[in-house]
Amino acid sequence: MKRTKWPHLLWTIAVAGVLLSCNDGNGGPSEEAVQPTLAESLSTVYSNKTYPTDSLVLYYTSSSVPLLGQDVKFETEDLKTGTLTLYNVVPGEAETVLSGLTLKEATDAPDKLTFSYKTVTTETGVRLTLASKSNVRPGRLELIFSSVTFPANRFSKNTEGKGWWALRPYDDQTSAGSIYLDWRLTPGTYTFTDEETGETETVEVTPENAGDPISLALGPILGGMMKGIVQQLIPNILGHINFSTNGNIQARYNANGLSGDADWQVSPANNLCFFYTKDDRLYVIPNIEMIVRQIKANQAASRSSIGTDDIQAILTRLSVWITQGAPFRIKDNADGSTTVYLETEQLEPLLVLLPMLTSLLPEDMQSLAPMLGKLTRLGAVTEHFELGLTLVPSQQPAE
Incomplete structure (x- = not known):
């Protein structure tokens, strides 16, 4: 019986087709097949x-x-x-x-x-x-x-028609000011261990002192003094906040801090911090890369001992706020002021900062380190937490 040559012919055609498909006619691979447009x-x-x-x-x-x-x-x-x-x-x-x-x-x-x-x-x-x-x-x-x-909102266009807000002045009669804090602990007996020294401390949280963690950490006299001092000093450092129509947050601050004569300056709108409003909340978004860049730019002229690596570590811990922002609830007060504050769910990122801030304190303030450590430990037994600022509508401040 005569054998057909068809299988051999088909095999030859297949091999030739493969060889031809891999050749551009010049003996080399096709450039058009590998280079993107x-x-x-x-x-x-x-x-x-x-x-x-x-x-x-x-x-x-x-x-x-x-x-x-x-x-x-x-x-x-x-x-x-x-x-x-x-x-x-x-x-x-x-x-x-x-x-x-x-x-x-x-x-x-x-x-x-x-x-x-x-x-x-x-x-x-x-x-x-x-x-x-x-x-x-x-x-x-x-x-x-x-x-x-951005579309106008209650912060970029306040009752004065502007985006500027001043910190509420301190009231000697009521001791109310611009710092808003409502912090309550869960009553109980707690034993804390210092991770560095290994020393233990037992703290008794009662229904009477559960609403005043600062006094529990510092003692009733020093705690009361500290709260009053902070309320009075803050407006001397941070005067105004501007919620710009382009989404930037600017601050009018005293460049000299608490030393010497006041030197009020307005931070440039350099995209360090943004905001937006949604569902009756104010969201604040810190830009880590921009903040670190600004710190590096100012470091040569600054007398601060805080290094950029420290700042980078702190801000990285706040990564939960970087994309969607830190959510502040909004509360309107009877005196016409507005309080924006973080709630209990946002306590964890803040507690992460306290131990880091301890290492960044200047030498003359190292006495506060134990207090910050104790406040951090008390944060673990928090029942309710609200922290924020109380602001009043303002015109743009004079230069």
């Missing part, structure tokens, strides 16, 4: 969390300082229109998608695209203006939002 090279996530290898330059609001610690995704298919996805850039928005952005070829580089000027409104009503100087090229995205405007 310009659109593919540009479409990726850009970040400025990895200094000095940042791929993102982001100017947000009118600040001349780039906004750090951000991620932005850029996508394009035809190099004519593009989409930006901002991750936790706009306060209160986990993702902000800006689509249908017009792209143009740059005149100074063949692989560079520029964005056309455009104003968009996000889902929460924030108006963003993207400047035409914004551009993208492989490995680098530069965005300039020349204007950022």
